[in-house]
Amino acid sequence: MVKTSVARDDNKKNSSDETVVVSMEHVNKWFGQFHVLRDINLRVVKGERIVVCGPSGSGKSTLIRCLNRLEKHQDGDINVHGIELNNDVKNIDEIRREVGMVFQHFNLFPHLSIIENCMLAPIWVRKTPRAEAEEIAMHFLTRVKIPEQALKYPGQLSGGQQQRVAIARALCMQPQLMLFDEPTSALDPEMIKEVLDTMVELAEDGMTMICVTHEMGFARKVADRVIFMDEGQIIEQNEPEAFFNNPQSDRTKLFLSQILGH
């Protein structure tokens, strides 16, 4: 399903300086009375590819949405790209500039053409000159292999194409970290591959990625680390080989048996 072998080890050796891109310390969050994130501790270094999995409602989407303040955590420290994530709007803006996000339902801007979707943030947030923004947009649209759709509108594209545009849109800001929130869950089966291929290529280029996904094939081939969450906690994390072949926790075993068992 997914391209084979991403140069996992090379990447790790290269990042010997271990720049920490994300650090979460004792992060807690509640939705009303519901304790949705419970004492989350996570460190992600530059170039690392993390896959977060777990049953629905386990808080995995909330976890990554806390990293760019789409959700506000109530307790604990989050540090992204060296910037403390607190109520300071300036910090939040700075973090959002460095963090790209891809959503389950794409969230493209339907009133703008594909290329305008990609140029918008560079022009308005990074203050890139228009011509340069267009160049950047075309570069990344070419990378996700849909430069020919640049002048169409999102409504005219297939789901897989839209999701690739969403990836290109995030890349146009040239982020340090990419967050993927179930990027293939809303796609028809025949379109999942094209999106995963794009993500694999991105991983090969050394992008730091945190992916919430149920694509276990992708996790096996790309991830440096797989994190399993349940009931708002990180239950188990390990390298994919060990995680899939030799899960330690009963909850992990149960989860894996359910998603791999058919």
Added chain:
Amino acid sequence: MVSNGTRKERATATNNESAFIRQEDAPILPPPITSAGVAGWLNDNIFASMLDFSTLGAAVKSILMAIFTAFVAYIFFDQVYGLLDFAIFSAVWQDPEEQKRQVCWTIEQGGKLPNGWHGACWPYIIAKTKFILYGAYPNESLWRVNSTYLLGAILLVWVMIDRLPYRKLVGAVLLTIYPIFATVMLTGGGFGLSQFSVGVNTIIGLALISLGRAGKMGWITGPFLDLSKMAGVAGWFFIFFAAALVSVGVDFDLSKVDTRDWGGLLITLVVATTAIVVSLPLGILLALGRRSSLPVARTLSIIFIEFWRGVPLITVLFMASVMIPLFMPEGVNFDSLLRALIGVTLWQSAYMAEVIRGGLQAIDKGQYEGADAVGLSYWQSMRLIILPQALTRVLPGIVNTIISVFKDTSLVSIVGLFDLLGATQATIADAAWSTPVQASTGYLVVALIFFVFCFGMSRYSMYIERKLDRGH
């Protein structure tokens, strides 16, 4: 890829009914004649319901439908003919002998027209055209009104035609310089320069703009950055206001025309365009305010909207014309047109705000998150992402509100302003033209003028809707 072939297909395994392998593709055929082209349209839309005689029930239904269709068509054409007959075929067009009302009298009534005649009396309208369109505006100054109309029309059409260059610039002129120009031309200007108010506005404006600059240069940071940006924008409003004060203050040597002499279509257009143009941005701000997470902005917006929406327009106008002068210190006299203008505009803003809020609510949460995630600020995401979509969705509602206020301007006649309807009614009271068809003719003209404007707006909004349709 697909080729024409015969309809003949064979199941390869004859024993097994459920197994089937297609040998040849089924042909791609044009649609039957009854569902395409003119014949198809007529069939679908008119005859399909009348031509089915396959069963007794269907036959009865078809006959009833045919009778009903003929009946409706008869009523329609009869009415249209009646209207055309009144307005054109039977109408009196000329009054060469200057008989005034007698030109539209029948023999019975003392005139020359055959008894039982019923038609429009156009000489009456021709004689009253000036009053219906301009009220008591002095004749020698009508060129000022006409040139204001002409310039406004040119600028508006320029903005509306997509292919023309500099549309944004022309739009900016239309919203800034043109209103000042119109005010000076219509009133005559020369209200006198209050150096104090101009000075205060200029100083506040410059101060706010430099605050905004400081924010841009990075000298202001943290939570005050947004405030400084807003101050920068607000500063330009003060500068604009100062410029407006200077423009209407300077004496251009035009004769003054008191707004009491304004009337007819002029009042209708002035009140309607002001209300429409001001209420749209005000309504957007109120709608955003009502959905804001800032308690102050939210509370103020809710109070404003609920107050103005809770009061009938007539009450607003009465309050504006009767109550406000009571609260004013003696000698201060607000222009009555200005009072009505402010009343109608604020009242309209509340309605506009609620229409736009409906649009904001229809926008998917993912759009807000998408805009946040790429790092757009609140105002950027509103301006670039949310509002364009929200306004497009509620365009029919916005145009509905605009058309509605255009017609509601007739209510200003109750506070002594002669709008299109009021002015026409005044001419109907003129005994010199008193005939049995006088009122019908007058109201027909009012209806026609209103219809032309409202229908124009309606069609233009449909064009915009089609243009903004992105196929989602």
